[in-house]
Amino acid sequence: MTSVTATIAALAGAISMIGIASNLISILVFMKQGVLENTNISYTALAISDLLSLVATLCLSIFWNQWFLNSGLSPEFIETEAAFASLPYACFSRITGLVTAFITFERCMCVVWPLKVKRILTSAVTTMFIVSMYFIMCLTMVPVYSTLTLGWRFDPWTNMTFLRVFSGENASIISDISFLLHVVIQLAAFFAVLIFTVALVFCLRQKAAWRTQQTKAQNAIKNATKQEKAIKMVIMIAATYVACYLPPVVGITLTVLYPHFSPLGKYKNIFFVFWSLFVLFGALNSSVNLLVYYVMSSKFRRTCQKMLALLRKAEL
Numbered sequence: 001m002t003s004v005t006a007t008i009a010a011l012a013g014a015i016s017m018i019g020i021a022s023n024l025i026s027i028l029v030f031m032k033q034g035v036l037e038n039t040n041i042s043y044t045a046l047a048i049s050d051l052l053s054l055v056a057t058l059c060l061s062i063f064w065n066q067w068f069l070n071s072g073l074s075p076e077f078i079e080t081e082a083a084f085a086s087l088p089y090a091c092f093s094r095i096t097g098l099v100t101a102f103i104t105f106e107r108c109m110c111v112v113w114p115l116k117v118k119r120i121l122t123s124a125v126t127t128m129f130i131v132s133m134y135f136i137m138c139l140t141m142v143p144v145y146s147t148l149t150l151g152w153r154f155d156p157w158t159n160m161t162f163l164r165v166f167s168g169e170n171a172s173i174i175s176d177i178s179f180l181l182h183v184v185i186q187l188a189a190f191f192a193v194l195i196f197t198v199a200l201v202f203c204l205r206q207k208a209a210w211r212t213q214q215t216k217a218q219n220a221i222k223n224a225t226k227q228e229k230a231i232k233m234v235i236m237i238a239a240t241y242v243a244c245y246l247p248p249v250v251g252i253t254l255t256v257l258y259p260h261f262s263p264l265g266k267y268k269n270i271f272f273v274f275w276s277l278f279v280l281f282g283a284l285n286s287s288v289n290l291l292v293y294y295v296m297s298s299k300f301r302r303t304c305q306k307m308l309a310l311l312r313k314a315e316l
Contacts, residue, residue, distance in 0.1 A: 008276035012283045013061025016054040019287025023051040038126045042103045045130045049095040050286035056089035080165045097189030100241045104196035107234040111203040144178045147171040197238040233296040244285035248278040
């Protein structure tokens with residue numbers, strides 16, 4: 001572990017603490033607004049996955065912090081770090097990607113088939129789909145955790161006994177399968193978000209040109225402007241995801257193509273530095289959505305201001 005990696009991990013930890021607070025605020029605001037609308041359901045699910053991802057990132061930053069590494073504890077903590085930080089981070093980052101893909105897909109369908117999609121993607125259907133997505137992604141982690149056990153190990157170098165995680169039989173095979181599944185899902189989510197975002201921008205331009213020619217009534221203009229703001233907010237969220245997850249996607253591809261670019265490979269030091277940057281970008285992606293909501297959604301901004309006013313009155 002290099003000092004560069006530890007520094008990046010510490011920075012990711014600081015961003016994670018800010019992001020945890022911002023996502024908690026987002027969840028409270030969406031609950032205040034009510035989660036009956038599809039958009040609020042999806043945004044709440046995204047905030048929850050971001051929150052859980054940031055908690056895992058915070059754990060990673062603690063494990064790879066220079067103070068922790070130099071604390072005299074047992075250096076054999078790779079399995080422990082994986083069980084309590086890396087595996088949850090991988091799981092919730094996949095969920096973040098899938099929820100973002102669903103949000104962009106839903107908004108894209110709202111532009112193309114505005115009447116049909118409202119009848120198909122009801123609140124119940126959206127809730128069931130997102131809950132199923134969470135359940136399936138968490139279920140994929142069960143085989144990996146089934147190979148891990150907690151136990152005590154004596155360290156002759158420090159003359160101390162540590163509680164650590166041990167890998168069981170077939171752990172390496174299951175770990176490889178789990179990593180391959182992670183790669184497939186992460187890449188699928190990334191390219192789905194990219195494709196739906198490009199399609200959304202294209203449809204938005206077409207619709208805007210059509211509205212300019214056809215829209216006459218003031219109410220229609222007002223509704224069109226409101227829809228365009230919602231679309232732009234989704235595009236901003238999706239663009240942030242694509243920008244932040246492009247480096248991890250490149251890193252995952254390199255790991256698959258070049259086995260030496262891995263935690264135990266020939267270029268493990270470079271891998272850890274790049275991996276720390278990936279975590280840092282992921283923390284940034286999960287932390288900025290509150291700012292996007294506040295700037296681009298007047299409804300979200302009003303709810304925030306009302307909640308802040310109530311909080312000030314309670315303090316007085």
